[in-house]
Amino acid sequence: MIFGIRKRIKAIKFAFLSPNEVRAMSATKIITADTYDDDGFPIEMGLMDPRLGVVEPGLRCKTCGRKVDECPGHFGHIDLAMPVIHVGYVKEMKRLLKSTCRQCGRLLHKPIEIPDAEGLEDVTEAPPEAAAGEGDDEMAIPVFREDERDTAQVRVCPHCGADQVKITLDKPTSFREGGHKLTPKEVRERLERIPEEDLRPLGINPDVVRPEWMVLTALPVPPVTVRPSITLESGDRSEDDLTHKLVDVLRINQRLRENRDAGAPQLIVEDLWELLQYHVTTYFDNQTSGIPPARHRSGRPLKTLAQRLKGKEGRFRSNLSGKRVNFSARTVISPDPLLSINEVGIPMEVAMELTIPIRVTPYNTEVVKGMVLRGPKNYPGVNYVIRPDGRRIKVTDKNAQNLSETLETGFIVERHLVDQDIVLFNRQPSLHRMSIMAHEVKVMPQKTFRLNLSVCPPYNADFDGDEMNLHALQSEEARAEAKILMRVQEHILSPRFGGPVIGAIHDHITGSFMLTHRDQRFDRDEALFLLSFIGTERDLPRPAGKDQSGKPFWTGKQIASTVIPRDLSIEYKASVCAGCEVCAREKCDEETGYDAYTVIENGVLKCGVIDEKGIGAFKGKILDKIVRDRGPDEGRVFIDNITKLSIGTIMLRGFTTGISDEDIPPEARRQIDDVLQKARQDVEDRVEAFNQGLLQQMPGRSVEETLEVEVMKVLGRARDQAGNLAGKYLGLENSAVIMAKSGARGSMLNLSQMAGCIGQQAVRGERIHRGYEGRTLPHFRRRDLGADASGFVSSSYKSGLRPTEFFFHCMGGREGLVDTAVRTSRSGYMQRRLINALEDLKVTYDGSVRNTSGTIIQFAYGEDGIDPSRSVRGEAVDVDDIIRDVLGVEVLEDEEKAGFRYGEYEADMTSTQDEFETEDEGGDEDFGGD
Amino acid sequence: MAEKAQPESETRFSVMSHQLVPTHILLDQKEEQDVLARYRTTKDALPKIRRTDPCVQSLEAKAGEEIRRGRIIKIFRKSETAGLYFTYRVVVD
Structure with a gap:
């Protein structure tokens, strides 16, 4: 038993309306097709007969005497001149016609085979109590699907001996018996002949339904309100x-x-x-x-x-x-890095339209009176006043004064949204619980909703024209619940993989990289400028040293440390880590210049950079640790501060990228061309070997496949080599490289495709073969299996593509677009089905999963009873972390051996890269806007 | 159509010994009460298992008594998340 449920639906009965019932419930018979006369009055016994209900305000219903909105409307009916078949029941009629005799209407079974009430139990395995304990109404009625098949074979009626003729359904609404077409009248007559005792075995309850009612003789006419x-x-x-x-x-x-x-x-x-x-x-x-x-x-x-x-x-x-809702707003979104992640910027216009009901009490009477006095047009004012008798009064400039004076305890006042109100913010498609989160209002000028960039990932929002919805909560309980359960800070850790979904993105990461990489120095003014971004008052730390001219300077690591919680300690390899054979650990900076080994000891950044692995959405380890160990409040403060600091840095130092970032010296270009030429030759050689039949077949592959695999390998390698050559000239002084290596945006693959070579284009995971007979484009010879003829693009995005290359690139690009379109529609449908199946499940207080009827689905949620958003990458406890905390010893993390580490989790999930995929993120960018 | 369980002979294959079949245990009256009390529920809210299920038949043979409708069977499963997970099923016809 579930508490609170007083009534349960025990059964639902479906039946047909009989013609008599149709006539009985009818307010009038409809005979004329005309609706209104020349004066615009409804015609009696027409389709708009006043007895069918009222639609016009002020009038009273001729049937029930009630007014608009009180009268529910009344059915009328049309008496059909000839019977007509109801489309909705043709299948059922076909079933009945097929399994009964055309002459006597009896079920086409030998009398003994027709199971009676006692016989039913055996046939259907009906539980004994179902038949014994309850009345006839509730008796399980078996439907004889198999019998239908049996009866189709019967040629002669076992009751009257009449020959049976096969009946076919001539879609949509006519039946054919042999060659002869059955009229609805004939169908009706046949259905009439089926005796009541034969209906039950056919799955029809004769107490409420007669089969001939499926053929209409009277048509109900819905009320005018419909x-x-x-x-x-x-x-x-x-x-x-x-x-x-x-x-x-x-x-x-x-x-x-x-x-x-x-x-x-x-x-x-x-x-x-x-x-x-x-x-x-x-x-x-x-x-x-x-x-x-x-x-x-x-x-x-x-x-x-x-x-x-x-x-x-x-x-x-x-x-x-x-359903459509009130107290909601929708507009374009735009970014505001200075808002907290918990906040949302709301245009004044919206704030003055959406309201929150406030009950007038002795404690707030004065304040509320003031608001009412300001009226609906002066912020923060009041739009409606609701008197204790439930009357709603719209506040206008004229009556504001008056209303304000009559205001008493017990009145409810609908006041404008003000700062710190809790509202729900949502972006469709709502696939997540993070797609609707609670924010604090911050009323602002201009007409867009403003949100912190760190909350873009959970909403999957960008600012190319996205719109979002906002809902003002109307009750105290709703607000309390939203604040506790739905606030943005409560969703920093995702239940999807037990890591942060909210964190630094794009410029935040670049900025924080620029702040913390190696030995960044800032003079007094600069340091103060940076710290000014973090609102709260704090002292400038002691300067790290003095430069040659004797001026004090502060290091970026020092400044970054000011926002790291005091006693936080963590050690990890940053995103920029090159993955050296032997890790230099703390000496990474001196030895490689990457500064990729990050150590934070008691809130002080000792070495290493803070980049995507530290604070990025999805990957940030520092973020993860702070939120997990110290809770969402500190997590929110940290995200707010570190991102603001990063924005400060990037503003201070300036950051830009352009196509010149992909410039490589002519020397490198020559080397790349050499590599590509060599690869092309290599492919030629292999094709030649193939043509002469000298190609060594690979196990399990045909010779053709072997060639393809080898060619793909050669070209893939060539692309990588070209990329590496280009990469050699693209160092960390290069903005594009900074973004790629720190994880802010783009990848080294993107860069090498811009600077070096784009590589093989693929359609359906293979080189391009389709097109003309024996060749892809008329530019090539038939049966040319070489690199250029099958979609290898040796140009770079920067140098531009040759026409044939461009064509191949379009082929590959189109596949990517089609794939994403197909994927989204399919996953959307799957999501819908899953939600429909799982919507009533919940985890109860004892940890079990139950549905709304209380049936236990799982005895412990997820079998281990772990909340995935509190888990560490899916595990209940992080043993390494505990050892470190207790013993102060770092458990060496061998990335390869550890295998699955959640840092790589996102990459695992989204990566569709195989060796010669060209676009690393497929349809990630669509600049078309919404 | 309840078929009588064949007695398990040496020659007959026993599903219970298959590695993919989890361990099934028949609970006694007291244990049943404990389970229902722990989850504050009734038997009709538990997942179900058919009396004709090979595992129930096998348990029947082992216990040497007929397992009636309404008895509870505890099943131990290997779990990817928890290591060992147990579930209860109530016997139905």
Whole structure:
């Protein structure tokens, strides 16, 4: 038993409306297809009959006497001249027709084979208590899928001996028996003949359903509230699609009746009957396959009953599973590095539109009165006042004075958003719990939402035109809950991989690299300028030394240390680490000049740089440690400070990159060309060997495949060599290299493709072979298997591509785009299905996973009961870290042996690089904006 | 259609000895009560196992008694995250 649930749904019963029920619930019979008369009044017994409900304000319903919004509307009905088949039930009808006799209507089984109530238990393995303990209504009703197949074989009725003819469904709504077409009337007669006792085995409860009701003789007409007409500015009436469709039905119904009664030729009557069937069918579902959709005069297909419910825009998905909300705002986002990660900048316009209800108490009466007095147009004011009797009064400049005076304890006042209010901030697609986080309001000028750059990764936001939504919370509980559970700082560690998702990105990393790399020196003014970025008051540390001219200087490491918590100690290899054979550890700086071994002792950066591995989103180890050991408050402060410091540094020193960063000396260019020429020759040789049949086949591969593999290997190596040659001339004095090595943006591969050689283009993981007969482009000879003819691009992005290369590059690029498009749509659908399946599961206080009915799904969440966002890269405890903390000894971390370290986790997940992939991040950048 | 479990002979293959089949244990009355008390739940909220499940049949043969509907079976599993994970299943028809 779950507490709080008083009523449970025990069963849901589905039944058909009988024609009598349709007529009984009908407020009026509808006979004319006309809606309004010349004076604009609804016609009696027309589709807009006033007895069907009220839509116009001020009028009263003729059926129930209530006003608009009080009267729910009332059904009417149309008596059909001839019976018509209901599209929704054709499958069911086919099943029934097939398994019953065409003459006597009995189930096509020998009498003994028809299981009676006692026999059922055996056949269906129904649990004994289900049949014994409960009444007939709840008895498990078996549906005989197998029997259907059996009966299809029966040729002669075992009851009356009538020959059976095979019945086929002629989609969408007609049945055919042998060659003869069954009219709806005949179908109805047959269904009428099925005796009640044969219905139960067919899965139908005869107490509530008669099968012949599937053939319509009376059509319910929905109330006008369901299909309101709209009055355009021009004064014209525009009717709802459903009304249009019902008009069609009525018109044809009328003509059919007249023709039939006048004894018109069979053919004409049948045509009209068919037409009526078409209209009724499209009235239910206008996308029935096999018939053309009914269209509006403009050519737009009508939205009929099924279309109102189905699909993403249907009632279920867009009005029941999801709803539009009040107290929300949406606008473009832009960055503000000086905001805290917890904050969000809100335009004044938004702050004055969104409100928060405040209850007037003796303690706040004066303040609230002041706000009401300012009215809705002076910030921070009040838009509405709600009196204790529930009346809402809009505050205007005129009544502000008055309202302010009448304000008393117990009133509720809807005041403007002010700084520090808690709001929810969201960016679609909401794939994460981090896609909706709680922020503190900071009201600002200008018209965009402003957010700290460090929170871009969890939202996956950028500023190329992205828009985000904001929701003002309306209750104290909601605000408290949001503040505790949803605040940005509570989501620094991701439940996805137990590391930080919020951290430094791009320029933050470059800046922090520039601040901490090797021996950066800053004079007094510079040091103070940097520290001024961190709002809080703190003393300038003691200068590190004096330069030649005797002026004191401070080191970047010293300044960076000011924001590192006092007693933090950590040691790791930074992103810039070149992965030397033997690590020089603390002496990395002297020996290699990379300064890649980072040591922080008691909050002092002893050596090494702080780069992506230290503070980056996804990878930052310092960040990880601070948040894990000291909690989100300190984590937030650290992120705010270190990023501000980095921004300060990058502003102070200046940083730029351009295509000249990829300049390499002509000497290097020559070397690269040599390498590429050699590789090309190498490929030629192999192709030659292949043509002469001298190529040594690789195990498990054909000769052709062997050639491909080898050529790919040669060209891949050539690209790498070219990259290395280019890289030799691109040192850490180069801005682009700084970004690549520190992990701020781009990779060395990107650089080598710009400076050196782009490399092999691939389509479907192979060199390019498609195109003309025997060749890829007319520029090549047939059967040319050489490097250039199969998509090897030896140019660099900087030098520009030759036409053939450009073409191949486009082929590869297009595949990348298509792949990402396909991936996103597929993963979106998978996400939807997963969410639908898992939405009601929760972890209870005892650690077990249960659904809403209390059924246990898992006895301990994740089998180990560990919250992944509190875990260390998925592990419950970080033994190395504990040893270090307790003993003060660093456990040597052998990256290779350790295998999976979460620093590489992101790379593992996103990397689609194989040896000759060209774009390292696929469709990562799309500059098209949203 | 409850088939009677064949007695496990030397020759008949026993699923329980297969390396991929986790250990199943039949709980007694007291243990059952403990489990239900620990999770503050009732038997209908537990995951289910068929009486015809080969493991239940095998347990039946071992216990030498019929395992009735409603008995609880404890299953020990190897777990990637926890090392050892146990789950309970209630026997149904």
